[in-house]
Amino acid sequence: MSAEAAVLASLALPLLGAFLIALAGRISANIREAATMLTATGLALIVWSLVPLVMAGERPQVSVAEVLPGIELAFAVEPLGMLFAALASMLWIVNSLYSIGYMRGNDEANQTRFYVLFAVSLGTTIGVAFAANLFTLFLFYEALTLSTYPLVAHKGDQRSVASARVYLVVLLSTSIVLFLPAIIWTYMAAGSGEFTLGGVLAGKLEGAGVGLLLLLFVFGIGKAAVMPVHLWLPAAMVAPTPVSALLHAVAVVKAGVFAITKVVIYIFGVQHLLDAFVADLLVAAAAFTIIAASIVALRQENLKRLLAYSTVAQLSYVVMAIALLTPLAGIGAAAHIVAHAFGKITLFFAAGAIYTAARKTELHELRGIGRRMPVTMSAFTIGALSMIGIPPTGGFISKWYILAGAYQADNMLALLTIIASTLLNAAYLLPIIYMAWFAHDETFEARAHGEAPWPAVLALTLTAALTLGFFVFHSAVLALARQLLPGF
Amino acid sequence: MYYAVIVATLVTMALALLRAVRGPTVYDRVLAVNMFGTKTVLLLAALAFVFGRPDFLDLVLVYALINFIGVFAVLEFFRNRATRAGERQPAQHE
Amino acid sequence: MSTITLLFSIFLLTLLMITTMAIVRTRNLFVAVMLMGIASLLIAASFFLLDAADVALTEAAVGAGISTVLFLGALALTSERERSPSSLPLLSLGIVAIVALIVIYATFDQPPLGSPSAPVQAHLTPWYIESTRELIDIPNVVTAVLASFRGYDTLGEVIVVFTAGVGVLFLLGTGASASAAGAPLSEDNAGLRHYLIPRILGRLLIPFILLLGFYVQFHGEYSPGGGFQAGAIVAASIILYSLLEGEQRALLVIPQGVLLAMMVGGVLLYGAVGVAGLVLGGNFLDYSVLDSDPVKGQQWGILLIEIGIGITVAGVLISIFHAFASRGAA
Amino acid sequence: MDILGLYHYWVFAVLLMTGFYAIVAKPNLIKKLIGLSLFQSAVFLCYITFGKLAGGTAPIVGKGAELFSSPLPQVLILTAIVVSISTTALGLALVLRIKEAYGSIEEDEIQEQDAP
Amino acid sequence: MLTLLLILVLAWLFWSGLFTPLLLLMGALSCALTVYMVRRMGYFDTQLFTPRYILRLVGYWGWLFLEVVRASIQVASVVLSPRLPVSPQVIEINAEELELIDQVVLGNSITLTPGTLALDVHDGKLLVHTLTCEGAYALREGEMKRRVASLRGA
């Protein structure tokens, strides 16, 4: 299979899979889940098959159609997108495994719809990853919002519908009101929205316009959850946990930061931003988000909401890292996308497993749960440590690079923020771990519960392992990230 | 020579119109319409000759024949209404 | 137009204005319909004064006969009096006054009445009159323009009539279906049969009205008239018959199926003539190719399409009348 | 003569607006239709008026006729009259159906019934 | 029926005044169609007029015309006199012995004459409205009825 065909296949496969899943859903649940696993595996294989090529410096490109004059629906694989796609496709397998356990364990309704939409969402995520220009990116970005909406509203009760509405309204309105004008502006100013190393705006747009446009992008890409457009993320936590885990810890939010990264590197161009002295705005916004979100997280009672705020904060790490505009920070950003994905998905898996096995969602209910669900809580602990950035977890690697980048950029704000937030992270995560392992359960449980269903446990074990593994085996990621360096 | 008769017709039309506007009963108005119809026939006949185009008399012919259908429709209308009102029909004077 | 005829026409128009005001003012709908009859007569007379004999004939056939009958038919089934007072007359009056002023404002730059240098007279008219003489060779230029030069418009007009027929039949159902098939002719609810004078006179006049209708149909090329007027007159005679003898008897004379066939047949005849032009190598509605002599061809074409118009119009108007009348019976 | 020549157009304006007034201000549906047909008649008058040629006669070629008024406006108005009567017939049919469905032909009463 | 056809043909020819073959053909067609339609309408079930009747009718019209002139002058004088001396009357005339068609002729003659107006014709009785008493007396003399009756007589 040629690289171009692989790119197209990676886009088409999830959609085809969605169709097959829908058909299979009519026959039996087992076949349906088999189809899901098959699709996920197939996708991962195709995407990963591209990795060596990209590592070798190839940049496969496909143009599908010219939608508007000068505006194409086109795909191109570059390192960052490769990284993102590889990550998402790999985690989908794990997540599918977990889903099977979770969905069955909770007897959720409309499971077929769930798997179908999940596949579609993954397809659009790959589209975001491989988009060759702003238009294509926007197209898949919106498609991702829309295809995940029903997943958020999956339960269909009052609360989830209301939350899903918030989700949709925030994401769509930011994208229409801010992101779209920004894109149009870009096209009008630069005459092109192609992702080009070094940016397309250099020399085309100067002065205050650059800052304004940058802000439009940053807040328009609501998926990156820079405050105050982060509201959708906690709201999205009403979704079934696999959704929160893969989509709202990996695919969707990463699509956001990924988009910002691409805009900064390929549209503005690092040098151009440096010249325009506007990146500091971004750093400030990100810093504010990090601190504020962490403080809010500190006050959360609900485990998943706490994790959501933690995600908000962690995303801004990436944004801030990008905004530092130094090579090391860039690598750090890329690494953080991966590390945070592993860590956060583990945490969510654990939270979901607790819910499935024990129907517990609030923090205070978690006393002593570590003894009933040791595997789950071990994984949770690993994830939490990764969040804080304590070795030997993946989080340490990425934070290290970001810190180094901040140092390189000589940006005190960033340095202080990272340090402060690390402390805050510890402050809200460690008590949970303490409570889970060491506190005594004071209430009498009528039904002693054990671990969640095995697929779920298997999945979270895997991701916990990945989190640990990333600490050791991160060279591939770094190698990919280094390919970005010419941009700096 | 035709002007005299045309003027007379026009004035008569005006008078009939006055009656039609004034009423007081609906029948007065129908009467006026009917009169108006005949006057139009005469007017057009005279005008056709004023214009020196007597072949336009076809038009007058049409008027002469079509005009009274309206009055029949009125009759049918009242008959219909009388029937509906449950009155004996056709009307007979006491 | 000599000054004196101009004065006549001004007089007529003044009467017309008074009539329309009265129409709008009166709260009795029956009175309004009667006054409409007068207005129609006045308009027709004005048309005649303004050299529009064909139009006057149409207005005569429509306004005096059909229109009144239809309105009365509707009134019979609804109510005669307007119930509620006008809403917001001041606002409406304001709007109306403004638009009227705008229109009057426009009049001051208009070419004065009858000016030979007006574009209307100078641009197309001479060509039409010349070409009618040369290419079609019939006296009535209006018919020539109507049926040939702008035959496509007239096709559209026939379609409008047909649409109205279809619409009324759709909305009200056909007369036949409403007056329950197979029901015996009820003698006591059968029109004006008990009124001796109208009945006998009607019987006497109907043949002449019919003949007049056919006459107008076939002389459309020579004098005012044509398919539409003829159709209306023929329809009027049938309507007269059903007023006199009852609607059900009229349906026996021309059954619903025949009426439908007429509606359809007329349009199809028109269309077929058009298509024939196309098939014989001309354009659509090009009659010149119908005969070896193009002038003859034009005349044939005009004759045929006028027949088509007449058939459709008669069919539609009679159907509409029956549809209205049968609602009353039901 | 000039002012007299414009009189026709003024009548056109007045008729047009009288009809329009009936359409706008009268709640009775049949009255609206009557207004509508007056409204259209006004336009017919306008067309026929500007088709008139001073000293002309109806455009039917015959002996003794030299100048002809324009046939085109007459053709147009023939068509328009047909359109007008068709619209009126359809409107009346609708009124009948409305009367059957609502028991009234007054706009305000119908609106009241339509309001949930 | 033949009478009618004849009248129609004559009417066509006089109305038309054009004698091209095509138009004559159309005329023939029209007359035939009219007769056919009228036949369908059932108007030949009863014989209305005989040619002799029509001839006599013309003579009757002559008398009627004079009658109309006379009555017109009377009514005109009533209308124009300042006092408006009307004295309306409703009278009933029995015409049971007349044929229906003759009743109609009588009724219409009455109406045509200004000053008298046939209100209703029913079961052989004509209800007549007159403008003045004199008109009522004139009618009561029955001159008109006699003349109408004699139209059909031997």
Next chain:
Amino acid sequence: MLAPHLPMLQVVVPLLMAPFVVLLRPRGLAWAAATMASLMAFAIAIVLALSVVGDATLTYRVGGWMAPYGIELRVDAFGALLLLVITGASSMALLGGQRSLERALPPTREPYYFSAWLLALTGFVGIAVSADAFNIFVFMEVSSLASYVLIAGGPDRRALSAVFKYLIMGTVGATFYLVGIGLVYMMTGTLNLADMAGRIEAVADTRPMIVAAGFITVGLALKAAIFPLHIWLPNAYAYAPHVTTAFLAACATKVALYVLLRFDFLILQQHLSGHAFQFAGYLMPLAVLGILVGSGVAMFERDLKRLLAFSSVAQIGYMLLGASLVSVSGLHAAILHMFNHALAKGGLFLAVAAFAAVTSGWRLEQIGGIARTMPWTFAAFVVCGLSLIGVPGTAGFLSKWYLVTAALEHGALGIALVCVILLSSLMAVAYVWRMVESACFAPDFDAETDADSTPNRDFAAFSHLLPTILWIVALANLYFGLANALPLELAKSAARTLLGGLP
């Protein structure tokens, strides 16, 4: 041999089929004939569209008479695009709507309905191909009368009062137009549009011309339901049979707008000084208001069809907004939006028809749970809804994109307009999403507890053709969102033609 006659055949085919249809008695036959005629017209429209790509113009002399004397037909890019919309909408609605119509119509009236359908189609295409001002009026009336019939066809009695209002306003609009062209004719002596444009120069500054421009604009605005003259539209669309609505919503108002644009740009603006400015000055605020008010009302409307109808008012505002920019790009956007909106709205209304086959009504609460019972139909509905919002990847996005870029050419004003467009897009999100939410998450509507509806869960009556057609439309929405060469080319060429004479 037929090729030169295609502009004529486009009208003649449905025209001559309409009378035939009246005669077809057995159930379904009338439908089949109407559908066949409509599909033929669609095919002709496609051929025409392909043959005018690249600024070509086809003309046809009806009756063989040359232009200012006889009537001329003229198909240019704009017309061809409109023809595609009209015939396409008609064909799709007929194909998909058979069962739905069978339920709505008494069997004896079916032939009349389908005949009226073809007549409406005839009227619309007649307007689109005509190059003669009066001929346009005639066909406008054909289409209007037929539309009244189509709308009055529904079982809902409110359709009657709605149609009556439409009839009055439509006729007033047509008569205004007639007055307008009468005045123009009086001043120029011609009715042929091209000839008119040529002769208008001499009388450009006379008062009748100015008044004529006003009358024509107002009359057509009434027909096109431009805010605030839209009041006939919501009820007429809401209470008509669903399939009727799908057809009319896709093309009826657009045809009037088409005439308006042609008149304003080809004839009036090129020659009346300051007309362009006036046109924009009057219509732009109306367009903006229409967009905002239409969307605003739609956001709070509970009746699905009324909601969509109000959205139509807003969408007409978009088209008008594009036109009122008086620039090639603005017109281009407006014309493209005509095409794209027809795709979206037609699909939405067809989907409503599909829903109504199994629900007891189409108030938002009544379609509760429809996403579960009819997932495929619902998915198509969502796709069309997204196109209506203007989500990228759908046809609707492109027109909005062009509209925004066109507006941005106008500096500060343009930015304000962009804000309006974006705001109304958000409103569109809101109302589309209310529908989606109701369909997905509202509890299954329990017809038994609802007094004024009849239980109607009757799957047998649900035709399989309808979902297929719906998906064709939905896929068209997606297809033309990505590969839109044809409409784009046509719209561009149309915009160039319209603005051809302007500096």
Next chain:
Amino acid sequence: MNIAIDIASWVLLTLGGVNLLIGGIGVLRMPDFYTRMHAASLTDSMGAILVILGIMLQAGLSLATVKLGAILAFLLLTSPTAANALAVSALLAGMKPRTGDAVQRTNHEADA
């Protein structure tokens, strides 16, 4: 000869015109509906006869005369019929004629 005809037709036309006017005035002046009908019939019968005869004289022996004759015949047939129909309608609606005294039964048999 021509002059004689002209004078005759002039007289007829003028008389007809006068007749029409008188009828018009009568329609206005008469006190109630039925009496007004008499005035109307004045114009319908006498007026029409005179006017059309006058025009016929002018037209001479031509098709137009025949047509005018037909018109006159039709008018004389239709106008009393219409008047009768109208009177019947009025009676039907219960409108009583205003009479000087009670209805007089003039017929001998009826009196008996």
